Amino acid sequence: MAVTVSQIIQWKQERRSIAALTAWDYLSAQLVDAAGVDIALVGDSLAMPVLGYDTTIPLTLDEIMHHAKAVRRGLTEALMVVDLPFLTYQVSPEQALANAGKVMKQTGAQAVKLEGGQPAMVATVARLTQVGIPVMGHVGLTPQSVHQFGGFRKQGKTAEEAERILQEAQALERAGAFAIVLEHMPADVAKSISQVLGIPSIGIGAGPHCDGQVLVxxxxxxxxxxxxxxxxxxxxxxxxxxxxxxxxxxxxxxxx
Structure with a gap:
């Protein structure tokens, strides 16, 4: 039976760990699906190892949709989540709604992923979930903000940063996100956030205490x-x- 968003949430309550991997074409989708992953993420990370960009920022909506369509054809069981690329959702909630809807309708995605937990992004997540678009959040190191961070640097190393990330994660949960990626932060920070959230945390470079793990x-x-x-x-x-x-x-x- 194919994995659903409601199952992902339920597994948090059951303490059943969630395995997620990225996929970028028909073949990679077939392989991760056959391996039994729960979530196949068509991440904007494909910009770098697959398309050769230096960061995820140049990736366009058309490019990720092209790859997502191929991934959809290779999946039978895993939940398919697609990243929205840089500046395809940050301008306004209505822009995010139009582009998320386009991704869902044209690629067969079952959910989208957005980076950031600032108030404006929380409002965007709320707008999407209100109309039935499942959203996975993403806090900590958010690669689309790499230039603001000054590189791919670990986040949450100070008490102030850790508290900010916790507040962002909680706000995203209240806005309706069904899961949140915690990227490149101290393990104890990710553990504290995971214990507070009622939805699954999916770690990447965030230690072993998250509800699930994802890798490129x-x-x-x-x-x-x-x-x-x-x-x-x-x-x-x-x-x-x-x-x-x-x-x-x-x-x-x-x-x-």
Whole structure:
């Protein structure tokens, strides 16, 4: 049976951990789905390892929708969540509603993900959830704000930052978010937030105490040329793929 938003919320109460991975095309979607992931996230992270951008900021709505349509065709069980790219939802709640609705209608996504927990973003989340669009929140390190942060730096290292992130997460929950990603923060901060929230926390670089974990799949598989410090590859597919291609080239040239 396919995973639903209500199941994700229920698993928090049942203390059943939630596994999430990113997918960016038909093949990667098939693989993570066959592995039994609960959530397949078409994250704007695909901007970097898949499209070659330096950050997630250049990614367009058309680009992520193109990939999301392919992911949808590869999934049968996992809940599909799609990121809204930079400046496709920050201008106004109505802009967010139009673009989130477009993503839901044209890609088959079951939910969208938005970054940030400031009052304006909380109002946007409330607007989307009021019309029936499930929203996953995202606080801590929010990659679309990388230039404001001065890089991909850990957040919540001071008491003031930790309290701000907690307040943002609680506000997003009150606005109707069904889950919240906690990214790149101290484990004790993520643990405290997870204990307070009534909805699942999905950690990435936030320690082991969240209700679930998500990773960029290319990092997990060792396909990326660089991984963040909190992403430990479980296999080195990059080297294996290069070696296989080298072997092919050698075999071809031996026939000359």
């Amino acid at each position: 799949t290319s990092d997990l598989w060792g396909l990326s040329a660089w991984q963040p410090p909190f992403a430990k590859p479980l296999v080195d597919l990059r080297s294996q793929a290069i070696q296989a291609a080298q072997q092919f080239c050698h075999q071809v040239r031996q026939t000359e």
